[in-house]
């Protein structure tokens with residue numbers, strides 16, 4: 001299918017690895033010009049060069065912390081007017097509800113809620129003025145069903161979800177759609193860290209920990225960042241203009257709910 005976004009300019013935050021990279025690749029495959037971002041310049045430059053070479057598109061790489069106001073300003077300056085925004089960053093750390101203090105909550109809110117909101121506030125007015133735009137926020141299945149050790153994520157991402165629910169309906173008439181993608185377990189560096197922790201906790205090896213985790217997913221496997229990216233690219237396509245303010249689970253059926 002031709003997604004009809006060749007030549008559009010896309011900013012994909014936190015995209016040198018994992019789900020962000022999957023989104024960057026799928027948008028590049030659709031012919032978008034990319035602005036990619038991550039904190040470490042080495043892996044980011046390597047990913048940008050590989051994507052530019054593979055798909056023959058222009059890629060600008062900006063090494064900066066997207067959750068830091070100065071880093072974000074640098075990314076926004078390099079990005080200029082974009083047609084497509086994919087927000088993403090590292091997730092809040094695990095822990096227990098009784099241990100987090102105000103500072104922990106402020107950090108989680110900054111990263112998982114206020115950063116995507118600031119990016120939308122900076123870039124959506126231009127999209128609305130030009131009459132076309134797409135925003136996809138990478139959130140988590142934790143907004144549909146809580147993940148117990150991830151209380152900071154459950155809370156902060158729910159705040160973003162509430163903001164998007166209203167805002168998406170305020171910008172849709174100007175041709176701008178805002179939707180959230182909710183990943184379940186995907187095979188990325190982040191999940192490897194969690195698998196290692198699970199293996200250590202249970203006294204098993206990492207492969208056994210992965211198999212145990214996959215067993216709890218109806219699809220009996222982890223998601224792949226490539227398939228995640230393709231869903232993102234479809235939401236950013238010209239065909240997806242009637243999808244407004246939705247929360248789309250990509251979790252192999254792990255979240256049990258009827259609708």
Ligand code: NAP
Pocket residue numbers: 013014015016017018019020037038039040041043064065066067088089090091092138139140141183184185186187188189190191
């Ligand atoms: P990942 O494989 O660890 O990749 C994270 C990417 O984001 C890297 O490119 C990293 O590069 C960049 N990054 C992290 N923090 C950043 C920041 N503050 N500013 C700019 N770039 C940043 O992680 P992932 O699995 O793709 O996860 C992406 C998001 O989805 C996270 O918020 C995660 O909580 C959420 N999620 C993931 C899963 C899953 O199964 N993978 C499930 C649910 C939710 P640098 O380190 O160089 O900055």
